[in-house]
Amino acid sequence: MPLPLSAYECPSWRVATVQFNYHIAVDKMHYSVPYKYIKHKVDVRVTRGVIEVFYNHHRICSHPHLYGRPGQYHTLADHMPDKHKQYIQWNAERFIKWAEQVGPSTATVIRAILAGHRAEQQGYKTCMGAVKLTVSPSLH
DSSP: OOOOSSOOOOOEEEEEEOOTTSEEEETTEEEEOOGGGTTOEEEEEEOSSEEEEEETTEEEEEEEOOOSSTTOEEOOGGGSOGGGGGGTTOOHHHHHHHHHHHOHHHHHHHHHHHHTSSSGGGGHHHHHHHHHHHHOGGGO
């Protein structure tokens, strides 16, 4: 039997608590976990390339290990509650494009909301609130 092509990498293990936003923090980066594990403690296996999350000795998810600017998020849609999945189709570019169609002041506000967070995704809920204000029948 031939030897593996890559050398064995000794992982490090950590314990994390799944936060209310269904993410765990590892080295100042955030990784999603299926939302049903909110408030649960999980074991996290960390290697240079992969973050693996275990609950009761069963792997529940894995993510590529993020590097670079602290505060980044890696979120899988399958981990989200249904009410959060509506945000998947939105990103900064789409919010700004929508805001520019509404008007220059709206675009300025949306840019400020997105820039005011360490990770732009943290501003999506606020931006979505602005979108809903423009389509609310009570405003017309």
